[in-house]
Amino acid sequence: xxxxxxxxxxxxxxxxxxxxxxxxxxxxxxxxxxxxxxxxxxxxxxxxxxxxxxxxxxxxxxxxxxxxxxxxxxxxxxxxxxxxxxxxxxxxxxxxxxxxxxxxxxxxxxxxxxxxxxxxxxxxxxxxxxxxxxxxxxxxxxxxxxxxxxxxxxxxxxxxxxxxxxxxxxxxxxxxxxxxxxxxxxxxxxxxxxxxxxxxxxxx
Numbered sequence: 386x387x388x389x390x391x392x393x394x395x396x397x398x399x400x401x402x403x404x405x406x407x408x409x410x411x412x413x414x415x416x417x418x419x420x421x422x423x424x425x426x427x428x429x430x431x432x433x434x435x436x437x438x439x440x441x442x443x444x445x446x447x448x449x450x451x452x453x454x455x456x457x458x459x460x461x462x463x464x465x466x467x468x469x470x471x472x473x474x475x476x477x478x479x480x481x482x483x484x485x486x487x488x489x490x491x492x493x494x495x496x497x498x499x500x501x502x503x504x505x506x507x508x509x510x511x512x513x514x515x516x517x518x519x520x521x522x523x524x525x526x527x528x529x530x531x532x533x534x535x536x537x538x539x540x541x542x543x544x545x546x547x548x549x550x551x552x553x554x555x556x557x558x559x560x561x562x563x564x565x566x567x568x569x570x571x572x573x574x575x576x577x578x579x580x581x582x583x584x585x586x587x588x589x
Contacts, residue, residue: 426492438550441554442555449554465548465551465563473540474580474581481579484575485506489501503566503575506518509523510524513585513589526586528586547560548562
């Protein structure tokens with residue numbers, strides 16, 4: 386953790402000149418955001434705080450220096466929490482489909498105990514029957530069928546869902562596990578949705 390923080394501090398320092406030039410505009414924008422956003426229920430204002438890693442991507446238009454990106458990406462990968470039982474498969478693809486469809490959770494009127502949805506269809510095509518999906522992310526239809534069902538692919542899918550920045554530092558995909566948005570069980574269900582041969586994602 387200490388090494389990761391040190392790397393972030395060094396990375397941000399490398400970008401200090403650019404930050405200084407844009408400082409006035411940024412401070413005005415941040416002041417306006419803080420003026421309009423107020424904590425309510427479980428929706429607290431810490432969500433609008435820019436963390437160090439995001440700052441690096443924002444200040445470089447998602448193109449940080451290669452050496453910086455490589456080190457930070459490694460830090461993200463090393464922080465992935467793998468399945469507690471050591472198994473990537475074993476989830477329920479039917480539950481995974483519901484999680485992918487659901488956008489509930491994290492709103493001011495939700496309860497902390499309520500499980501969040503993944504909102505996966507907002508950015509990806511996944512199942513064959515859903516016609517309303519986003520295209521910001523790649524299509525995941527027939528994911529396992531096209532890429533294989535081996536443990537190496539299972540591990541990749543788990544890591545990607547847990548923390549997309551571990552394989553693409555400035556990815557726009559939310560860090561579902563890293564942020565605590567989804568539980569380990571939910572992630573296992575999503576892995577099953579993409580990797581189970583009997584899932585409609587791969588079967589149809």
